[in-house]
Amino acid sequence: MKKLLALILSLVLVFGLVACSGSNTTSNVTSNESSKSENTESNAEEAVIATEITSPVEIEFWHAMSGANGEALQKLTDDFNAANKNITVKLVNQGGYRDLFDKLMGAAKAKQLPTIAQIYSNRLSWYISKGLVEDLNPYIENEKVGLTKEDIDDFPKLFLDDGIWDGKQYAMPFNKSQMVLYYNVDMFEEAGLEVPKTWDAWKEAARKLTVDKDGDGEPEIYGLVFANDISTDIAPWVKQAGGEIISEKEDKINFNTPETKEAVEFINSMIQEKIARLAGEDGSANVPFQQGRAAMCVASTSSIPYIEKNAIEGLNWFAAPLPGYKTNDQLFYGTNVAVFNTSSPEEKLAAWEYIKFLTSVESTAYFSQQTGYLPVRKSVRELDSYKKFLEEKPVKAISFDCMDIGFQGARNIGEINALDVLGEELDLVFSNQKSIDDALKDAQERGERAMQEARSN
Amino acid sequence: MKKWILHKTIIYVILLLGAVFILLPFLWMLSTSLKPSNEVLIMPPKWIPSKLVWENYKIAFKSAPFKRYFLNSVFVSAMVTVGELITTILAAFAFTRIKFKGRELLFSVLISTMMVPSEVLIIPNFVTLSKLGWIDTYKALIIPWCASVYSIFLLRQYFFGIPEQLYYSAKIDGCSDFKFLWMIMVPLAKPAIITLTILKIINSWNSFMWPLIVTNSEHMRTLPVALSAFSSEAGTDFNVLMAAATMIIIPVFIIYLILQKHIVAGVSRTGIKG
Numbered sequence: 085m086k087k088l089l090a091l092i093l094s095l096v097l098v099f100g101l102v103a104c105s106g107s108n109t110t111s112n113v114t115s116n117e118s119s120k121s122e123n124t125e126s127n128a129e130e131a132v133i134a135t136e137i138t139s140p141v142e143i144e145f146w147h148a149m150s151g152a153n154g155e156a157l158q159k160l161t162d163d164f165n166a167a168n169k170n171i172t173v174k175l176v177n178q179g180g181y182r183d184l185f186d187k188l189m190g191a192a193k194a195k196q197l198p199t200i201a202q203i204y205s206n207r208l209s210w211y212i213s214k215g216l217v218e219d220l221n222p223y224i225e226n227e228k229v230g231l232t233k234e235d236i237d238d239f240p241k242l243f244l245d246d247g248i249w250d251g252k253q254y255a256m257p258f259n260k261s262q263m264v265l266y267y268n269v270d271m272f273e274e275a276g277l278e279v280p281k282t283w284d285a286w287k288e289a290a291r292k293l294t295v296d297k298d299g300d301g302e303p304e305i306y307g308l309v310f311a312n313d314i315s316t317d318i319a320p321w322v323k324q325a326g327g328e329i330i331s332e333k334e335d336k337i338n339f340n341t342p343e344t345k346e347a348v349e350f351i352n353s354m355i356q357e358k359i360a361r362l363a364g365e366d367g368s369a370n371v372p373f374q375q376g377r378a379a380m381c382v383a384s385t386s387s388i389p390y391i392e393k394n395a396i397e398g399l400n401w402f403a404a405p406l407p408g409y410k411t412n413d414q415l416f417y418g419t420n421v422a423v424f425n426t427s428s429p430e431e432k433l434a435a436w437e438y439i440k441f442l443t444s445v446e447s448t449a450y451f452s453q454q455t456g457y458l459p460v461r462k463s464v465r466e467l468d469s470y471k472k473f474l475e476e477k478p479v480k481a482i483s484f485d486c487m488d489i490g491f492q493g494a495r496n497i498g499e500i501n502a503l504d505v506l507g508e509e510l511d512l513v514f515s516n517q518k519s520i521d522d523a524l525k526d527a528q529e530r531g532e533r534a535m536q537e538a539r540s541n
Numbered sequence: 542m543k544k545w546i547l548h549k550t551i552i553y554v555i556l557l558l559g560a561v562f563i564l565l566p567f568l569w570m571l572s573t574s575l576k577p578s579n580e581v582l583i584m585p586p587k588w589i590p591s592k593l594v595w596e597n598y599k600i601a602f603k604s605a606p607f608k609r610y611f612l613n614s615v616f617v618s619a620m621v622t623v624g625e626l627i628t629t630i631l632a633a634f635a636f637t638r639i640k641f642k643g644r645e646l647l648f649s650v651l652i653s654t655m656m657v658p659s660e661v662l663i664i665p666n667f668v669t670l671s672k673l674g675w676i677d678t679y680k681a682l683i684i685p686w687c688a689s690v691y692s693i694f695l696l697r698q699y700f701f702g703i704p705e706q707l708y709y710s711a712k713i714d715g716c717s718d719f720k721f722l723w724m725i726m727v728p729l730a731k732p733a734i735i736t737l738t739i740l741k742i743i744n745s746w747n748s749f750m751w752p753l754i755v756t757n758s759e760h761m762r763t764l765p766v767a768l769s770a771f772s773s774e775a776g777t778d779f780n781v782l783m784a785a786a787t788m789i790i791i792p793v794f795i796i797y798l799i800l801q802k803h804i805v806a807g808v809s810r811t812g813i814k815g
Contacts, residue, residue, distance in 0.1 A: 183754075191671075367582075387776060
C-alpha cells in the first residue's frame with residue numbers, strides 16, 4: 085500500500101511539472117499570436133488616435149510613490165483632475181517598485197493592465213515585445229494634442245532616448261535621478277583635499293580620509309561606501325573605462341572584457357585596501373555617510389531628502405559628479421511613464437493629456453522641489469522660482485550640467501537577472517574568495533544563461 | 542530548603558532571559574517609533590531616544606486611511622477565521638471518524654500541497670481571480686483563505702487523541718454524526734480550536750502580499766498595506782514605520798491577552814505549539 089501510494093504521488097508530481105511547463109508554452113504561443121494581430125490593428129489605428137474626449141473618462145495610474153513623493157504626485161493629479169472636467173486620473177499605489185512590477189506582470193498575464201504605469205525601461209522592454217504598449221509618436225506629432233518642437237527639444241535628449249525603441253516613443257520621463265558622489269565637506273577641508281575628478285585622485289582621497297584610530301584593521305571612518313547592489317549599476321565605471329557592461333545594440337553582456345575587468349579591479353583594490361566598502365548591514369550607502377562614518381558615498385540624487393532628514397547634527401555635506409577615467413560619463417536612471425494599448429482610444433488620449441501635464445515645466449519643477457528627483461525639462465532652470473530654490477539647495481543644480489555627458493543603462497530583456505549573477509560573482513571577489521578573472525568568466529557564462537531563462541518566460 | 546530556592550531562582554532567571562530575548566524586537570520597535578529621524582540608524586544603537594517624538598504617530602496615522610483599513614482588516618480577519626473554522630472542523634472530523642475509501646490517500650495529497658511555495662502561486666491565483674472578476678472585492682480577500690491544510694492536520698491530530706469509544710457509544714444511542722461533532726467533539730477540542738483561531742487571526746491580520754496584490758482601491762485595503770507607504774526606493778522612514786506597526790499590532794495584542802490562557806492549555810494538551 086505504501087509503495088503504491090509513493091508511486092501515485094510521484095506520478096502526480098511529474099504530471100504537475102509537465103502540465104505547468106506545457107501551459108507556459110501554449111500561453112507564449114497565444115500571446116505572440118495576439119500581439120501580432122494587435123500590431124496590425126494598432127498600425128491601422130496609427131493615423132486614427134482619438135483627439136477629443138466627449139464623455140467622462142476614468143483611467144488608472146499604477147505607481148510606487150509613497151511618503152513625500154506620493155503626496156507631491158497626489159497634488160499634481162488633483163490639479164489635473166480639477167482642470168480637466170472630462171478626465172479623472174485614479175492613482176493606485178502598488179507598494180514599492182518590486183511589488184508594482186510583480187503586479188503589472190500579473191495584470192499583463194490576466195489581461196487587466198491599467199492605462200498608465202510607472203516603469204523602468206529595462207522592464208518595459210518585455211511589454212513592448214509582447215505588443216502591449218502604446219506608441220506615443222502619433223500623439224506627440226498630432227497638431228491638436230501634440231507637443232511643439234520647442235517642447236520636445238526642452239526634454240533632455242538622454243531622457244527621451246530612454247523611452248524610444250525602434251524609433252517609437254513608448255515612454256516619457258517622469259522621476260529621474262543621477263548617480264552622484266556625496267562627500268563630507270569638513271573632512272575634505274581638514275585633509276586639504278579637493279573633490280576628486282579622476283579615479284586616481286578618488287583613490288587618493290579615499291585613502292587619506294580613511295581613519296583607523298585604534299589601528300584594529302577596521303576603520304571607524306571609511307573613505308568611500310558603495311551600494312550593496314553595485315553590480316546592478318556598475319555601468320558608469322565600465323563606460324568610463326571605455327566599454328559597455330551590456331550592449332543593447334548587439335544584445336549581449338560584456339562581463340568578461342578588459343574594460344569590465346579594469347572597472348572591477350579599481351573598485352576591488354579600494355575594498356581590499358579597506359579604504360572603501362559596500363554598505364553591508366547599513367543597507368544603503370548614504371546611511372554611514374549621513375552618520376559621519378564615511379567620508380564619501382556613491383548614491384542616487386533621490387537620496388537627497390533622506391540625507392537631509394537623517395544626517396547627524398552639523399554634518400556639512402555636498403555632492404559632485406562621479407570622478408571620471410578615460411571618459412566622464414555620468415549615469416542617469418529612474419522610471420518613466422508608459423501607456424498600455426489595451427485601453428480604449430479615449431482612455432489613451434486621456435492618459436496622454438495627463439502625461440503632458442506631468443512632464444510640463446511647472447509640474448516637473450514642483451515635483452522636483454518636493455522630492456529628490458530631477459526635473460525632466462531643461463527650461464526649469466530658467467524659472468525664477470526654481471532659481472530661488474536652487475539657491476537654498478544648490479546640491480540639486482549638479483545634474484543640469486551633467487546631462488550632456490549623461491547616459492542611461494541598456495534595456496535588454498532579462499538583463500536584470502544577468503546583473504544579479506554578476507553581483508553574486510563580485511561579492512566573492514570582494515570577500516577575497518575568488519580571483520577577478522575567474523569571477524568574470526563565470527559571470528559571463530552564468531549571466532548569459534540567466535538572461536536566456538528570463539526570456540523564455 | 543536552600544536547594545529548592547536555588548532551583549527556583551535558576552528557572553526564573555532562565556525564563557526571564559528568554560522573555561527579554563523575545564521581547565527585544567518589540568521594545569526596539571517601540572523605541573524606534575519615538576525617535577527623531579537622525580537617531581534611527583546610529584551606530585552604536587541607541588535604546589532611549591533623546592526626545593520622545595510623538596509626532597511620528599500623528600504622521601503615521603495621517604499617511605493612510607487607517608479607519609477604513611482597520612475596518613477592512615477586522616472584517617476580513619473575522620470572516621476568514623469563521624470560514625476556516627467551519628471547513629477545518631468538518632474536514633478533520635471526516636478524516637478521523639468517518640471511514641471512506643481513499644481517505645488516507647486524499648489526506649496525503651492534501652499534505653503534499655503544503656510543499657508548494659506560495660510565491661509560485663501568486664500569479665496563477667491572480668489570473669484566476671481576475672477571470673472570476675473578484676479583484677478588488679472582499680471575495681478575493683476572504684474566500685481563498687477559508688481552508689488551511691495545516692489547520693486540518695493539527696485538528697486531526699487532536700481529534701485522534703479523543704477516545705473512539707465516545708463516538709461509538711454516541712452512535713449506539715442514536716446520535717447523528719453532525720450532532721456528535723458539534724455537541725461533543727468541538728467542546729472537547731476547545732483548546733486546539735482556540736489556538737487555531739488565534740493563529741488564523743494573527744496570520745490574516747498580518748497578511749500583506751495578498752491584499753496588496755488583489756486590491757487596487759484605497760477602500761478595499763487592509764492595515765499592513767499601509768506600512769508600504771513608508772518605504773521608497775531611496776530609503777525608509779523607519780521611525781514613522783515603527784509607529785504605524787505599533788498601532789497595527791495593538792488590537793491583536795489585546796485579543797491575545799484575552800485568550801492567552803486557552804493557548805497555554807492548548808499547547809499542554811496537544812503537545813503541539815502552533
